[in-house]
Amino acid sequence: MDYYIPGFRGGGPTTSVAHLVEWLGKEMEFSIVARDRDLGKSEPYLGIQRGRWQTVNGARVLYVHPRGFWLPRFLSLLRKEPYDLLYLQGFFTSPTISALLVRRLGLIPARPVIVAPRGDFAPAGLALKRRKKRMYLWVAKRFGLYRGVTWQATAERERTEILEGFCKTAEAVGSRIVIAPNLPPRAQRWPMLATRQPKTPGAARIIFLSRIARKKGLDLALRILARVEGRVEFDIYGPVEESGYWRKCQVLMEALPRGVRAHYRGAVRPEAVLQTFAAHHLFLFPSRGENFGHVILEALTAGCPVLTADTTPWMELTDSQAGWALPLSDLSCFARTVENVVAMDAAEFDGLTSRAREYGLRISTDQGRVEANRRMFRETMRRSG
Secondary structure, eight states, X not given: OOXXXXXXXXXHHHHHHHHHXXXXXXXXXXXXXXXXXXXXXXXXXXXXXXXXXXXXXXXXXXXEOGGGGSHHHHHHHHXXXXXXXXXXEOSSSHHHHHHHHHHHTTOSOOOOEEEEOTXXXXXXXXHTTHHHHHHHHHHHHHTTTTTTOEEEESSHHHHHHHIIIIISSGGGGTOEEEEOOOOOOOGGGOOOOSOOOOOOTTEEEEEEESOBSGGGTHHHHHHHHTTOOSEEEEEEESOBOOHHXXXXXXXXXXXXXXXXXXXXXXXOXXXXXXXXXXXXXXXXXXXXXXXXOHHHHHHHHTTOOEEEETTSSOTTTTTTTSEEEEOTTOHHHHHHHHHHHHHOOHHHHHHHHHHHHHHHHHHHTOHHHHHHHHHXXXXXXXXXX
């Protein structure tokens, strides 16, 4: 994979694999190869040993210089290291492309392969660098790079996206698609938060916490708040990934009405995320597409209600009365929902907060998710003999 802990700027895949190791690391041995630095950083992580296997949170991890994914070095690694199954993160990532190329050329041992696209086939993802991606898709199909792999879809929605974006029918390319949901952290990691932000009618603290990239929808959040009446403090957290997009968002920030004040707070370390959410009344996250949305689960478990789009898997938010999942085609509906939160008194908001945390904890303790991932690995091994 491209990025692993202690990195956090790479988003969902980093978190997804770290949680997978937490749950299954005692029954399966994970050896993880990742870059020695975080997304957008030129310096390696402090305290790691580059080029040497080391134990990190229950897994064997090899941090390599970005050049370590160049074909000759990557080929040497895959031929030297023993493994039973190759688990590749992302569809368009250099580790995935390099591994499948040397596999197709017969230069590495024949082992079963699982590819986790991690949302790369979502419409919002395919729209970025569209021409380059279409060219790679054509080459990958033409040369059968993915023939015989197992695809991991984290939900039925992603299964459909994989079929529409690449396979058409999995059987046609000698592949299969398995649904194995993303895993939350183990429940004991969720602390009881002693303090919360008090709520008074007519005012609210709203948070956006994610990478600053078009897919994540900060511009939509700002357009929504431009329609809101009431006193709103809007705190923006996250690393800037697309500088041109961020400049457009800054223009939108300057055009907000007088009652809405927006502030950019920078990136948040993972250990500070829960308390950061607890200091706010609403997580406004009109993402254009999420494979899972670990940050949504973190907000809920911190007792911060979530207002997101119907482009995420969190469609039960409204029925659970823990938040809202609304269509991006109707930003006025988003604005009305924000105004309802602004108008809430302490008693009404406390009920919403309790339901959000209860729903988040219920997802965190769902053993069915763990079993689906365990079954994915075991059945892939069994089918390969």
